[in-house]
Amino acid sequence: MSVNKRDSDWSIFEIRAAVDAYLKMLALELSGERFVKAAENLALRETSLPTRTKGSVEFRMQNISTVLMKMDQAFITGYKPARNVGSNVEQAIRKVLSERGVQPGDPTAPTADEEILERRAAALQKQKMAEPPKGIKRPKRASSLRAVYVRDPEVRAWVRNEAGGHCEGCGEPAPFQKLDLPFLEVHHVKPLAEQGSDQISNAVAICPNCHRRCHHSNDRQEFTQLLYEKVKRLIPE
Numbered sequence: 001m002s003v004n005k006r007d008s009d010w011s012i013f014e015i016r017a018a019v020d021a022y023l024k025m026l027a028l029e030l031s032g033e034r035f036v037k038a039a040e041n042l043a044l045r046e047t048s049l050p051t052r053t054k055g056s057v058e059f060r061m062q063n064i065s066t067v068l069m070k071m072d073q074a075f076i077t078g079y080k081p082a083r084n085v086g087s088n089v090e091q092a093i094r095k096v097l098s099e100r101g102v103q104p105g106d107p108t109a110p111t112a113d114e115e116i117l118e119r120r121a122a123a124l125q126k127q128k129m130a131e132p133p134k135g136i137k138r139p140k141r142a143s144s145l146r147a148v149y150v151r152d153p154e155v156r157a158w159v160r161n162e163a164g165g166h167c168e169g170c171g172e173p174a175p176f177q178k179l180d181l182p183f184l185e186v187h188h189v190k191p192l193a194e195q196g197s198d199q200i201s202n203a204v205a206i207c208p209n210c211h212r213r214c215h216h217s218n219d220r221q222e223f224t225q226l227l228y229e230k231v232k233r234l235i236p237e
């Protein structure tokens with residue numbers, strides 16, 4: 001028998017081991033603690049998944065993200081839920097998640113939280129929507145619990161001047177003028193919410209497209225790495 005078993009052949013024991021490792025990492029991520037994906041991957045292959053490759057374990061982790069996204073649950077941002085999951089694998093992952101107390105939410109439920117709204121819309125976009133939705137005629141106003149931080153205007157001004165009217169991400173000129181200055185947004189490379197500093201060594205002036213890319217794209221980690229290489233005043237925190 002081949003040692004390289006097919007990807008669809010995972011036993012429920014193997015799925016369980018993967019889901020348990022995933023949920024452990026997810027708990028760490030949600031509490032803002034660090035973990036090393038590669039180390040967790042290796043530990044799994046040294047214990048419960050000796051016949052699996054690194055890539056195969058990584059793929060399974062992405063599958064778990066996909067299933068969690070469809071279930072309207074938070075998932076690990078480092079495991080992109082981009083790839084399709086076979087229906088047998090999906091059923092097995094759902095079964096194990098439910099054993100572990102993770103129940104599906106309702107991705108159609110309205111919310112004022114931008115992040116949850118995005119996640120729900122993405123989950124729904126991956127399903128078939130039969131009819132156009134009714135929507136909300138008079139959306140209720142919600143009070144925001146989002147933290148805001150006091151920031152230094154000098155940092156903002158300095159970083160924008162350093163950029164010299166060109167995006168420090170893509171190099172394109174600022175898309176328009178505001179207050180007679182080139183419009184560039186100042187982004188904190190390590191977010192303030194993750195204890196990043198408001199200093200010029202942690203801030204870049206970028207165009208709105210690159211800014212969205214930093215926060216929302218599939219390749220945001222790689223793009224952030226590129227900023228560190230490109231913008232010499234940045235110091236990783």
Ligand SMILES: [Zn+2]
Binds near residue numbers: 208
């Ligand atoms: Zn740009």
Ligand SMILES: [Zn+2]
Binds near residue numbers: 211
């Ligand atoms: Zn930003």
